[in-house]
Amino acid sequence: MTAPWTAGEDPQVHPIARSGDLVHIRQAIRTLSQECRLSLVDQTKMITAASELARNTLIYGGGGTVSSGLVSANGKRGVAAVFEDSGPGIADVEQAMTDGWTSGGGLGLGLSGARRLVDDFQLVTAPGEGTTVTIIKWVR
Amino acid sequence: MSERLPILRIGDILLVSVQFDLEDQMVLNLQEDLANEIVAKSARGVVIDISALEIVDSFVGRMLATVAAISRVLDARTVVVGMRPAVAITLVELGLSLGGVSTALDLEKGLAKLRQPTSSALR
Ligand SMILES: Nc1ncnc2c1ncn2[C@@H]1O[C@H](COP(=O)(O)OP(=O)(O)O)[C@@H](O)[C@H]1O
Ligand SMILES: [Mg+2]
Numbered sequence: 311m312t313a314p315w316t317a318g319e320d321p322q323v324h325p326i327a328r329s330g331d332l333v334h335i336r337q338a339i340r341t342l343s344q345e346c347r348l349s350l351v352d353q354t355k356m357i358t359a360a361s362e363l364a365r366n367t368l369i370y371g372g373g374g375t376v377s378s379g380l381v382s383a384n385g386k387r388g389v390a391a392v393f394e395d396s397g398p399g400i401a402d403v404e405q406a407m408t409d410g411w412t413s414g415g416g417l418g419l420g421l422s423g424a425r426r427l428v429d430d431f432q433l434v435t436a437p438g439e440g441t442t443v444t445i446i447k448w449v450r
Numbered sequence: 451m452s453e454r455l456p457i458l459r460i461g462d463i464l465l466v467s468v469q470f471d472l473e474d475q476m477v478l479n480l481q482e483d484l485a486n487e488i489v490a491k492s493a494r495g496v497v498i499d500i501s502a503l504e505i506v507d508s509f510v511g512r513m514l515a516t517v518a519a520i521s522r523v524l525d526a527r528t529v530v531v532g533m534r535p536a537v538a539i540t541l542v543e544l545g546l547s548l549g550g551v552s553t554a555l556d557l558e559k560g561l562a563k564l565r566q567p568t569s570s571a572l573r
Pocket of ligand 2: 362365366416419420421
């Protein structure tokens with residue numbers, strides 16, 4: 311897949327190795343969303359989506375990283391985040407994206423809900439090859 | 451790392467004010483502490499103030515729903531107060547309706563709700 315960043319847009323990389331990292335990641339996404347001047351509701355949606363995906367990276371992916379930063383395309387500005395792990399991957403993507411489906415003890419709303427909360431959502435995964443989820447929220 | 455939020459008691463009501471973004475373990479600790487305190491203090495109601503929270507994801511949302519369910523089983527009632535409009539909009543879009551959770555706009559209205567007779571007060 312193609313990274314959302316263009317020349318001059320250097321994302322920050324944060325580790326996702328323990329649950330305390332989720333607090334830092336939410337803070338980092340909040341700072342970017344404010345810098346980008348997303349509306350308050352859009353900031354809230356972006357941070358919430360990031361929190362869900364970071365927790366998946368930690369719990370199901372066995373840890374990984376998130377790269378986050380400002381992006382621009384076609385005269386629009388936005389906030390992007392790329393969650394990456396080299397965990398087991400997802401065998402049945404359609405099932406994983408279904409509201410309420412969880413292989414663990416969750417509510418099964420992280421992936422499907424995050425997709426609704428952002429403008430761009432891309433999931434790249436294969437069994438044994440890890441999982442990468444890219445999300446973008448554009449300024450309206 | 452097992453920091454715990456203080457649980458205040460006002461008569462037979464327990465009050466928790468979430469003042470900062472919580473780590474997952476603190477969320478789980480709160481759920482457990484509230485269940486224990488309802489029994490230990492024979493509490494009739496629980497008020498959880500989330501007005502300082504800028505986001506509520508499915509993990510915190512599940513805790514709120516679970517505390518509401520636990521309190522019902524223990525013959526107490528839970529009211530979540532102060533949810534920000536942006537948080538409410540986001541939760542609904544995430545897919546979490548929090549159907550079993552009683553809410554009020556602020557602390558005062560939440561306490562008033564707990565003073566009403568059971569039948570009409572809470573769904
Ligand atoms: N990074 C990941 N690596 C492997 N599996 C994942 C990953 N993210 C999600 N999944 C799978 O997709 C399912 C649905 O995820 P999600 O919608 O966030 O719900 P929940 O976290 O409540 O289980 C998970 O239960 C898990 O099986
Ligand atoms: Mg999840």
